[in-house]
Amino acid sequence: MKQTFVYLTVFLVASNYILSSCASSKGEKQTAQRPRILISTDIGGTDPDDNQSMAHFLMYCNKFDTEGLISSPSFGSGSQEEILRMIALYEQDLPKLKKHATGWAEPDYLRSITKQGRKGTVPYCGYSTATQGSEWIVKCARRVDERPLWVLVWGGLDDLAQALHDAPDIADKIRVYWIGGPNKKWSTNSYAYIVEHFPHLWFIENNASYRGFIGQKKVKDEFNAGYYDSYIRGGGKLGADFINYLNGNCKLGDTPSLLYMMDGDPDNPMRESWGGSFAPLTHSPRVIIDHPTTAADTVPIYSIMEFRIKGPKIDIPADSICITLTIGKQQWGGYYLGNGKYAVRHATYYTGTLPYTITSNIPEIPVWKGEITVANMWPGVSCHTDYVLGNTWYTDKPDLSLFENEIQGAHTVSRWRNIVMADWGNRWNWLKE
Known part of the structure; x- marks a missing residue:
């Protein structure tokens, strides 16, 4: 079932944003303190939408306690240098951002937590040798903090699997939100290792719902194909760089992981949120x-x-x-x-x-x-060869009413997209002053 959002004016968008934000959490608590996050990304590899999502993260990083930025290109030529290049753009735009909000991460701090992960796939066993990135995951997870470390994975799982193999004690200290789907084929061995050896991990496996954020990218309106001209053009150094990725057309396939942390109570994955709503997964086929x-x-x-x-x-x-x-x-x-x-x-x-x-x-x-x-x-009928999972593994909701263009769970994300893009548009306007 599809739902069409019609916004006649920016005022209506803002009003709907307020109302829908309240509705999205169904009366649940809003995030009381900034979540601890670590991002693992294959930025600079085969899909330029990671650069788009990195720009989105940097423009909202005052919402998080960011502890790590890991380059984990299991396939392609991605490296930490691409993350550092994006941080340099953010550094030039930061004075304008600071005029409107507090809590921004300093560029030198972001550079200090940027680490190189594994380049290339892991063997059949699902792990290999420690990397700077996997060791950083372990270090961050072991910090004494009442808050869990949210590991947001935008690419393959190789560095996460390595960290869990080398330090299994971190399993109950982390929570994972993974943009799976095509990323799964690049990390089948590390995925198999994790589901077999850590079935009780707290894990959101978003194989399809995230595509609700990109499903209307060809629609010629201000929130889709027209977004660059409507909001981004002229928006500082990050805006000038954005045109280099998909000609400025917003894909942002990894952004739902950030949106999930920004809206409502991330402890409850079955609630409605900007980053999707998920169902328990009892077996991985x-x-x-x-x-x-x-x-x-x-x-x-x-x-x-x-x-x-x-x-x-x-x-x-x-x-x-x-x-x-x-x-x-x-x-x-x-x-x-x-x-x-x-x-x-x-x-x-x-x-x-x-x-x-x-x-x-x-x-x-x-x-x-x-x-x-x-x-x-997905996941289909259970089979005796499946990986049996614990009660904290979640995935795309199978309700047929939430399918869009045959994409499972897509409506749990797409329904909030215009609200999200309008909010981001306000921040792009900050960079035009």
């Missing part, structure tokens, strides 16, 4: 495939597909890449697990029937050719 499949074989969208192949016992280190899965025009490395067992994991946010092949330079391993049908049902 995993499908083990030990033979070539056909189009008649169906898996849930976002599920972990684990292809297992038998082959020769060879003398190479366990977790050595030696098979290749080609699916959806992309290639994924598979591993030798030892004792003649080989495996490769995959996850996708596409639906429909996908052809695939599995090949290897090891002659004794036969070529697999098959098809698999991905159904738009």
Whole structure:
């Protein structure tokens, strides 16, 4: 079910903002103190919307106690230098921001908490060696504070998995909001490690709802395709930089994680909020495939597909890449697990029937050719191979009335988008003075 918001004037937008903010929390308490957050991002990689969300964060950073900015590009060329470049833009705009609000993070402080995480994917086991980023997650989580550390993940989970592996005691000190979906395919191994070994983690797995924030980006109005010209153009150094990402068209796919922390009570993920409303997830689907499949074989969208192949016992280190899965025009490395067992994991946010092949330079391993049908049902019916989760794991609501353009839970985010963008527009105006 779709809901259309019509705003005749800026006054009506502001009025609706006040009323809807009260309604969104359904009478629950508003955030009484600034939340502790740490952002893990693949900024500078394959998707420029992380730069957009970083600009949004910097313009609202007075709402948070920010403890870390981690560059975690499991795929692509992202690095901490891109975060530092964005901080430099913020530094030039900060005097104007300070005229309107207090509590802004100083640029040198933000630089001091910017750390480099893992570059490249982790092996089958889901972890590798500690990084500056994973060690920083551990350090922040172990600080004595009555507030939990909210880890907002905008990319892969590799540094989070590494931190949990190296310091399992932090599991009850952190809460995770993950923008999953396409990010899941880049971190299937680290995701599998986390769900198997930390099923009781407090975790929001947002695979689809966040897309409610980008679903109307082609609509030619002031809050969508016209937003740059209506609000951003002329807005300081951050505004001048914004045009470099998607031609200034606002995607902001990672921003719902920030919005969730800004609106209402983040301790209750089932409430309505700017960043979505979620349902408990009791199992995370995993499908083990030990033979070539056909189009008649169906898996849930976002599920972990684990292809297992038998082959020769060879003398190479366990977790050595030696098979290749080609699916959806992309290639994924598979591993030798030892004792003649080989495996490769995959996850996708596409639906429909996908052809695939599995090949290897090891002659004794036969070529697999098959098809698999991905159904738009998450998490779907439980299976004995699924990962069983505790009672603090949440995901996109399955209510059909909350689907938009076949995207599960999208309406829990899209319904607040115009209000959010109007509020951000006020801050862009600060930078035009």
